[in-house]
Amino acid sequence: MQYEDFRREYTAGGLDRDMLDADPLKQFEHWLEQAVRAGLEDPTAMVLATVDEAGLPWQRIVLLKGLSRGGFVFYTNYGSNKAQAMAGNPSVSLLFPWNELDRQVIAGGRVEKMSVAESASYFVTRPRESQIAAWASRQSRPVSARAMLEKQVMVLKEKFGKGDIPVPDFWGGYRVIPDxxxxxxxxxxxxxxxxxxxxxxxxxxxxxxxxx
Structure with missing residues (x-):
C-alpha cells in the first residue's frame, strides 16, 4: 500500500470571519445542525483525549449528549480509564471529525462531574438495554470472555424484571467547559x-x- 497516494482536495467551501457567530457554542450548534442535515453517520461522535497520572495521553470516541451550562456533555462509568484519568487531570480535549464536510472542531478545557440529578434525568431516557449494559459492565476492567458479560446481562434482566432500573452509583455525566x-x-x-x-x-x- 502506498500511503502517499491517498490524498484529495478539500472543496466543500471556505470559512470567513464574518460567517462566525460571536459565541463559539452557538457556532458549534450551527455546524452540528448542518452535519445532521447532511446525513453524517455519527454527527455527535467526538474523540475525547485525556492524560493519566503517568502523563500518558489516550483517546477514545464518545458521544456528545448535549450542551449545557456552557459545556459539552457526555456520560460514562466512573471506574473507566477515562474517568480515572480525568479525576487526576481534568484538562481534556475534544475533536469532532466531520470529514464528509471537510470540517473539524477542536475544543479544549476542563471537565467537571455533573450532578446526580442531571445524570438521572438522562439515564431514564436511555433504551432499557443500555441501562442494563451500564450495570453489567465494569468498564475498562479485564474480562475472561464475552460470555461472562452476556451472562451478567441475563442475570440483571432477571433481577430488574419489568420494573424501573435505578441509576448505578458508578455511572454518570461529565461536562467539558471549554476555554x-x-x-x-x-x-x-x-x-x-x-x-x-x-x-x-x-x-x-x-x-x-x-x-x-
Whole structure:
C-alpha cells in the first residue's frame, strides 16, 4: 500500500470571519445542525483525549449528549480509564471529525462531574438495554470472555424484571467547559481556514485566524 497516494482536495467551501457567530457554542450548534442535515453517520461522535497520572495521553470516541451550562456533555462509568484519568487531570480535549464536510472542531478545557440529578434525568431516557449494559459492565476492567458479560446481562434482566432500573452509583455525566475552540474548514491546495476562539479573563471570547 502506498500511503502517499491517498490524498484529495478539500472543496466543500471556505470559512470567513464574518460567517462566525460571536459565541463559539452557538457556532458549534450551527455546524452540528448542518452535519445532521447532511446525513453524517455519527454527527455527535467526538474523540475525547485525556492524560493519566503517568502523563500518558489516550483517546477514545464518545458521544456528545448535549450542551449545557456552557459545556459539552457526555456520560460514562466512573471506574473507566477515562474517568480515572480525568479525576487526576481534568484538562481534556475534544475533536469532532466531520470529514464528509471537510470540517473539524477542536475544543479544549476542563471537565467537571455533573450532578446526580442531571445524570438521572438522562439515564431514564436511555433504551432499557443500555441501562442494563451500564450495570453489567465494569468498564475498562479485564474480562475472561464475552460470555461472562452476556451472562451478567441475563442475570440483571432477571433481577430488574419489568420494573424501573435505578441509576448505578458508578455511572454518570461529565461536562467539558471549554476555554478554547477551533473551527477548521478544509481548503483547496491545503490552504485551510482556521479560526480559534479563546476565552479571556473577563469570560468573553476572542477570535483569531490561524495559518493552515
Amino acid at each position: 478554547r475552540i477551533e473551527f477548521w474548514q478544509g481548503g483547496e491546495h491545503r490552504i485551510h481556514d482556521r479560526f480559534l476562539y479563546t476565552r479571556t479573563a473577563s469570560g468573553d471570547w476572542q477570535i483569531s485566524q490561524l495559518q493552515p
